[in-house]
Amino acid sequence: MFGTGIIKGLVVTIKEFVETYVDDVKKIPSRYRGGREVIDQTQNLSEQSGLFTIQYPEERRKLPERFRYIPMLIYQAETGEDLCTACGICAKVCPPQCIWIVRDKDEKGKPVTRPAEFWIDASICMNCGLCAEFCPFDAIKMNHDFEITAYERMPHLVYGLNELRVPHTYYAKLRPTDYAAEEAARAEEAARKAAARAPGARTAAIAAAARPAAPPATPPQAPATDGAAGDASATAPSAAAAGPRKLSPEEMERVKAEATARRAAKAAEVGATAGAETPTAAQTPSAPAGPRKLSPEEVERLRAEAAAKRAAKAAQESAPPAAAEAGASAAAQTPAAEQVAPPAGPRKLSPEEVARLRAEAAAKRAAKAAADAEAPKPDGEK
Amino acid sequence: MTAAIDVTIEAPAREALPFNDALPGAVLEVTKNGLVVAPARLLELATYLKTRQGYDYLSMVTSVDWPDYFEVVYYLFGVAKPKDGLVLKVRLTDKANPELPSVISVWPGADFQEREVYDMMGIRFKGHPNLRRILLWEGFEGYPLRKDFREPYYEEETKPLKSRHPDGKHLWAEDRVPWHDNVQYPEAWDPDMWTQPQVQYRRIMGADEPMVGSGIQTQRVLVNMGPQHPSTHGVFRMVVALEGETVVGLEPEMGYLHRCHEKIGERNTYLMNIPFTDRLDYISSMSNNLGYVLAVEKLMGLQIPERADYIRVIMAEFTRIVSHLIAIGFLFNDLGAYFTPALYGLRERELVLDLFEAASGSRMMCNYMRFGGVAADLPAGWVERARELVNNRMPRVIEEFEQLLSGNEIFLMRTKGIGLLSARQAIATSMAGPMLRASGVPYDLRRIQPYSIYDRFDFDVVTRPEGDVWARFMVRMEEMRQSLRILKQALDGLPEGPIMPPGKKQYQVRVPAGEAYSRIEGPKGELGFFVVSDGKPNPYRYHVRAPTFINLTSLEQMSVGSKIADLIVVFGAVDIVLGEVDR
Numbered sequence: 001m002f003g004t005g006i007i008k009g010l011v012v013t014i015k016e017f018v019e020t021y022v023d024d025v026k027k028i029p030s031r032y033r034g035g036r037e038v039i040d041q042t043q044n045l046s047e048q049s050g051l052f053t054i055q056y057p058e059e060r061r062k063l064p065e066r067f068r069y070i071p072m073l074i075y076q077a078e079t080g081e082d083l084c085t086a087c088g089i090c091a092k093v094c095p096p097q098c099i100w101i102v103r104d105k106d107e108k109g110k111p112v113t114r115p116a117e118f119w120i121d122a123s124i125c126m127n128c129g130l131c132a133e134f135c136p137f138d139a140i141k142m143n144h145d146f147e148i149t150a151y152e153r154m155p156h157l158v159y160g161l162n163e164l165r166v167p168h169t170y171y172a173k174l175r176p177t178d179y180a181a182e183e184a185a186r187a188e189e190a191a192r193k194a195a196a197r198a199p200g201a202r203t204a205a206i207a208a209a210a211r212p213a214a215p216p217a218t219p220p221q222a223p224a225t226d227g228a229a230g231d232a233s234a235t236a237p238s239a240a241a242a243g244p245r246k247l248s249p250e251e252m253e254r255v256k257a258e259a260t261a262r263r264a265a266k267a268a269e270v271g272a273t274a275g276a277e278t279p280t281a282a283q284t285p286s287a288p289a290g291p292r293k294l295s296p297e298e299v300e301r302l303r304a305e306a307a308a309k310r311a312a313k314a315a316q317e318s319a320p321p322a323a324a325e326a327g328a329s330a331a332a333q334t335p336a337a338e339q340v341a342p343p344a345g346p347r348k349l350s351p352e353e354v355a356r357l358r359a360e361a362a363a364k365r366a367a368k369a370a371a372d373a374e375a376p377k378p379d380g381e382k
Numbered sequence: 383m384t385a386a387i388d389v390t391i392e393a394p395a396r397e398a399l400p401f402n403d404a405l406p407g408a409v410l411e412v413t414k415n416g417l418v419v420a421p422a423r424l425l426e427l428a429t430y431l432k433t434r435q436g437y438d439y440l441s442m443v444t445s446v447d448w449p450d451y452f453e454v455v456y457y458l459f460g461v462a463k464p465k466d467g468l469v470l471k472v473r474l475t476d477k478a479n480p481e482l483p484s485v486i487s488v489w490p491g492a493d494f495q496e497r498e499v500y501d502m503m504g505i506r507f508k509g510h511p512n513l514r515r516i517l518l519w520e521g522f523e524g525y526p527l528r529k530d531f532r533e534p535y536y537e538e539e540t541k542p543l544k545s546r547h548p549d550g551k552h553l554w555a556e557d558r559v560p561w562h563d564n565v566q567y568p569e570a571w572d573p574d575m576w577t578q579p580q581v582q583y584r585r586i587m588g589a590d591e592p593m594v595g596s597g598i599q600t601q602r603v604l605v606n607m608g609p610q611h612p613s614t615h616g617v618f619r620m621v622v623a624l625e626g627e628t629v630v631g632l633e634p635e636m637g638y639l640h641r642c643h644e645k646i647g648e649r650n651t652y653l654m655n656i657p658f659t660d661r662l663d664y665i666s667s668m669s670n671n672l673g674y675v676l677a678v679e680k681l682m683g684l685q686i687p688e689r690a691d692y693i694r695v696i697m698a699e700f701t702r703i704v705s706h707l708i709a710i711g712f713l714f715n716d717l718g719a720y721f722t723p724a725l726y727g728l729r730e731r732e733l734v735l736d737l738f739e740a741a742s743g744s745r746m747m748c749n750y751m752r753f754g755g756v757a758a759d760l761p762a763g764w765v766e767r768a769r770e771l772v773n774n775r776m777p778r779v780i781e782e783f784e785q786l787l788s789g790n791e792i793f794l795m796r797t798k799g800i801g802l803l804s805a806r807q808a809i810a811t812s813m814a815g816p817m818l819r820a821s822g823v824p825y826d827l828r829r830i831q832p833y834s835i836y837d838r839f840d841f842d843v844v845t846r847p848e849g850d851v852w853a854r855f856m857v858r859m860e861e862m863r864q865s866l867r868i869l870k871q872a873l874d875g876l877p878e879g880p881i882m883p884p885g886k887k888q889y890q891v892r893v894p895a896g897e898a899y900s901r902i903e904g905p906k907g908e909l910g911f912f913v914v915s916d917g918k919p920n921p922y923r924y925h926v927r928a929p930t931f932i933n934l935t936s937l938e939q940m941s942v943g944s945k946i947a948d949l950i951v952v953f954g955a956v957d958i959v960l961g962e963v964d965r
């Protein structure tokens with residue numbers, strides 16, 4: 001009979017319609033109250049019915065461990081030392097070539113195995129994860145944080161060390177399986193090295209190398225490598241001893257004054273041109289003041305940052321290495337710069353800074369965990 | 383892995399060269415990668431090969447810019463004699479004015495491909511009825527795939543760019559503005575004086591034909607469907623000539639999403655291309671990965687561990703199910719069943735994408751296959767989840783689809799007998815995949831030229847004799863069931879073991895000089911990757927045989943004579959993805 005096919009089909013749609021509502025009603029308290037619930041739709045695949053929707057951002061998906069987004073750089077939580085050795089493999093494998101690294105130099109200008117600058121242009125990163133896959137030091141990994149929207153590409157989506165660095169504990173929590181596997185591999189490697197280095201243990205080392213399946217759980221001198229950080233830990237003592245971080249008051253004053261002067265000059269210049277060209281638009285934050293559509297405030301801030309950086313560099317050249325700290329702190333005192341993005345000064349962290357970064361990361365994680373667990377009210381911003 | 387093409391015939395005398403007994407002097411040389419053909423005799427040889435030797439399926443036409451000559455490459459197969467592939471190469475030494483006869487009269491499937499070669503390499507095909515740019519816009523200057531072409535934002539010849547490390551100099555793309563000093567204008571060309579040439583659709587408008595017939599004098603109307611049209615599945619334009627409501631001529635306009643995939647691929651290293659292939663047919667990135675790594679592995683001569691082979695097949699078959707669910711869902715969108723079947727399909731796709739995400743880290747842009755294996759082993763619990771999907775949920779869902787759609791009388795009335803394509807036409811126009819099989823041609827590369835480990839699985843090649851839209855729908859429905867069959871066997875047979883060959887993971891693979899063409903049965907048809915290596919870290923030539931691009935060749939044939947409302951349905955049943963069409 002004509003129409004039976006249509007009726008048969010409509011039975012399916014009615015079934016789906018009802019099931020969708022039944023499914024929705026089951027989720028009512030969390031879904032419409034605004035509490036953040038993490039939905040895991042990987043369980044009971046056959047029993048799920050109806051059109052399941054995740055009401056983002058009230059609800060979220062449980063991300064699988066391997067989920068990848070923008071890369072992050074791992075540092076040792078205890079020492080604050082980067083695992084990155086600035087070898088540049090990530091920059092070489094990156095398909096869109098969005099990573100660029102400046103290798104650090106010591107006082108004599110000899111390259112050292114740590115990055116002075118490390119940039120990732122998140123706006124052209126294609127999230128492929130090749131950098132993390134081929135990093136020999138497990139220093140760059142893919143983060144789970146996918147909410148990176150910003151109004152301006154130029155300062156906000158170009159990540160420097162300050163945005164990229166996370167402690168290894170964060171990584172261990174994010175990807176426990178991967179971390180455990182890497183940890184085991186590092187322990188094995190450390191044990192092998194230790195055995196090779198031990199006097200008169202050459203034969204043992206050769207035997208161990210010949211038998212890669214040897215139990216990795218018995219590293220004779222594993223504790224000596226301090227958390228089994230592999231090669232990176234070897235550089236830790238030298239980096240820590242890279243010089244006194246205190247600066248004479250005169251020098252501090254000089255650097256600060258330099259930075260302030262430059263900042264003021266640039267600000268005046270920008271203010272004058274912007275004001276002359278677009279007197280009204282200059283007031284609004286999204287005024288098209290330049291090719292990259294930065295607001296005057298932002299331009300000023302960026303320039304200030306750059307000036308501070310340059311000042312720091314200059315200072316570093318004249319009085320290495322301690323003056324770098326002054327540059328960093330001078331930049332840190334730029335009020336606007338501190339608000340939006342921490343200054344990307346040369347990469348030499350004082351213990352205070354390490355502590356601050358660590359605290360920041362911890363706070364971020366705590367906030368996220370709290371939000372994930374059960375937040376009574378939706379927190380507006382991330 | 384079986385080598386698809388192996389033309390290694392030792393020939394001392396010219397007369398002893400293949401086909402030279404029938405056509406003396408047509409074949410000039412036998413190389414490891416194919417027969418070098420005299421340009422003047424190409425058409426003769428093509429006719430002979432098609433009519434006498436059974437090479438009726440022109441799989442791919444592309445070109446390579448060698449330092450001394452342009453080389454146009456034809457990959458021929460026969461539907462009836464599947465094992466034999468034949469590669470023809472025409473060398474054009476006159477680089478200033480490269481020209482050769484078009485083979486469109488022999489294999490109509492060469493139509494778009496020759497236009498693409500003209501567009502990208504500037505080789506003219508004598509006798510092509512509509513030789514104009516296809517992916518780039520009219521009036522574009524230069525031929526991008528020539529080795530001396532430098533694009534805007536040009537930085538260095540090949541990646542990795544030397545500026546990124548160790549000094550980290552970086553120039554913003556915005557600072558390297560395209561109309562600044564890194565673009566060479568052709569001589570006597572002024573951007574201010576330039577106007578875009580207008581395309582006259584004389585062919586489909588029938589401007590050259592005298593008016594025939596008696597009665598009311600009607601005029602043809604030219605209608606642009608798209609590029610912004612919900613039925614075009616992206617940005618795609620069909621220029622349709624109408625008489626009343628009847629389609630009398632059609633010309634697809636594409637390239638709105640062209641992003642120089644092949645040029646980027648030649649700048650990239652081999653490894654960097656894998657994530658780029660994800661972005662071709664973005665619905666089936668796992669299949670694209672597979673096709674590309676097979677081509678490079680063929681050059682490298684790699685042995686793939688058993689487990690990796692199984693994982694690849696599992697991923698590729700899941701991809702096929704996902705792609706067909708979307709194809710069917712969106713076909714119904716085009717028919718007016720607005721989003722009900724599409725949403726049901728997308729829902730099931732979600733569960734498969736969850737699996738992809740758990741294994742590879744990303745839902746759509748998987749970037750999962752590597753040369754020699756796969757990027758990571760399956761995580762704990764993955765196989766169980768996949769099994770539950772394959773054994774319990776998916777069969778039920780497909781039955782539900784069947785109940786919802788297959789018997790629907792409106793659907794049957796709208797699709798039966800619409801968009802007819804005979805088996806002969808389908809082969810001649812190089813149709814592939816479900817489009818070809820819905821015309822009754824049992825041509826499935828998984829069976830005919832088993833790549834990877836497809837020869838181990840028991841499945842049926844689905845065909846329908848009708849050759850209409852309904853047949854294409856039915857083929858896709860049945861293929862999902864067959865994919866489930868393969869998945870069941872693959873999940874049961876999945877061995878333990880390594881997923882990559884032994885040794886350290888290489889990011890700079892060594893690919894010996896040579897060329898390879900690997901074709902796989904992608905969800906939408908024959909997906910081919912043509913890779914030429916000169917031994918350097920970057921491919922010398924990288925070409926993608928995009929199935930949906932070539933499947934559009936017959937769009938005009940299928941839709942002429944039908945009403946304009948049916949045109950949408952015919953087009954929807956081709957199941958194109960613009961990411962792949964435009965590349």
